[in-house]
Amino acid sequence: MDYRQKTNRGEYIPAFFEMYLRIDGDIDLNKLSERDFSLFFHEYIHFLQDITTTYGLTTCYVYGEYIQSVVNDIYEKGQQVFEVPYIYKDNKDNIRLNEQVQNLTLGDWDSNIESLEDIKISFDECGLEFGEEQNLPQITTICLQANEDDYISFGASAIKESIAYIMERYCCVEYEKSYDFPYSSAEKVTSAIYPDFGRNVLNVLALADCSLMFSNPGFVFVKMLYQFKEKKYNPIKPQDIYSQLNKAKVNNGISVFCFFENMANEIRKKLKSYFMVPEHPELHKAYHEWVDLVIDTALRMRKETPSYLLDIIADSPVSSSKLFSEIVNTLGTPMMKNKQKDYFTIKPEGKVGWSVEIMKSVHQMYKILHDGNFQCSLYPWCLRSFNIHPEENLNPTPDKCLKTPWARASEKDLCPLGLLWKNWKLVSYCPTRVE
Secondary structure, X not given: OOOOEEOOOEEEEOOOOEEEEOOXXXXXXXXXXXXXXXXXXXXXXXXXXXXXXXXXHHHHHXXXXXXXXHHHHHHHHOOOEEEEOOOOOOOHHHXXXXXXXXXXXXXXXXXXXXXXXXXXXXXXXXXXXXXXXHOOOEEEEEEEEEOOOEEEEEOHHXXXXXXXXXXXXXXXXXXXXXXXXXXXXXXXXXXXXXXXXHOOHHHHHHHHHHHOOOOOHHHHHHHHHHHHHHHOOOOOOHHHHHHHHHHOXXXXXXXXXXXXXXXXXXXXXXXXXXXXXXXXXXXXXXXXXXHHHHHHHHHHHHHHOOOHHHHHHHOOOHHHOXXXXXXXXXXXXXXXXXXXXXXXXXXXXXXXXXXOHHHHHHHHHHHHHHHOOOOOOOHHHHHHHHHHOHHHOOOOOHHHHOOOHHHHHHOOOOOXXXXXXXXXXXXXXXXXXXX
16 A cells, blocks of 8 residues: 655655655754755645544554554464565455555555646546445546546545645745646646636635545545536635535534544544553653644644634745744654655654654554565664664664564664564564565
């Protein structure tokens, strides 16, 4: 299951709260150039999409369900050596169905098309291999035909990139111009369906943001555009579009905001379960407090100010925005990696101890189990940490860290990955890769 949000100079890993920034040297927000700050801002919008939208939270849930299911399956089978990639042949715990729905609703994410012209839009009904048993035999996706012979699946990924690019253009003094797909795809689709509505780009932003509050954003975005056109609805101000969320229902009549809150609290439990030491709660205290902070802040932002993205635009430029600074100070940042593969984080104001760093280890666990990738991406970080603090005895080595990183779980001084492998009671288990 692919999941990356990529830009020309950056990349964000949904569900694991990581961003890669093609920036030289230290990532200090107070010292970044305007161009580099725009890159950080673009990727930070993806982080906010992870936690303040139903689709983002659902993505976190899908990955969490896979990890939890596989670890439990390893326990159940009791085989000391297990094969990876760990892919079910059946739909145990709904893992295969979840992944298929996620892939279809995500749409194309790794295509780059310089220009989208002469767009034709069609609805495709895609059958789901394991959907019948869950009363979900198929799902509707949006296909774009552009430039005569380019065919693209327009889904959540394109919508998220469209939002981030609009935010970048409106909020940043300097930014890097990007291809129409995916970065301007929501605007192009709007122009093809309802040009009058799209003349105010912030209408597109608001509708795109609202569509991420549903499980199939591409379909919702296009369907709402057609409905708006039929009703000749063109809001006086973009903020009015968010009122549509108050009327909308999902999953057997549950309100959008109620479902969002339920999902947020499920993710709260899921994230906390990644690192929990019941016999020594002081070890996970800082991490659990960080999880609560992130989820509580996300709930407050979306419920109290659903159009908060428009508020950020109103307080631009973002490099000197008081509102955006408050958001970063409150939430902190994801893990940030620069060109040199050094990692940086900004902690939430007043917080210390491990927080988002745990998610980096969880991501590595996922890559071992799902992808059969044994090269621990934490190695450069641990090596740098060891050089600064040799007394911690991490002593990362290529033989272990890049070939058998789980072996670190048996050592006295635990690295971040070894800590999780041991905490998840996997010390006696060893993966072997099959092609």
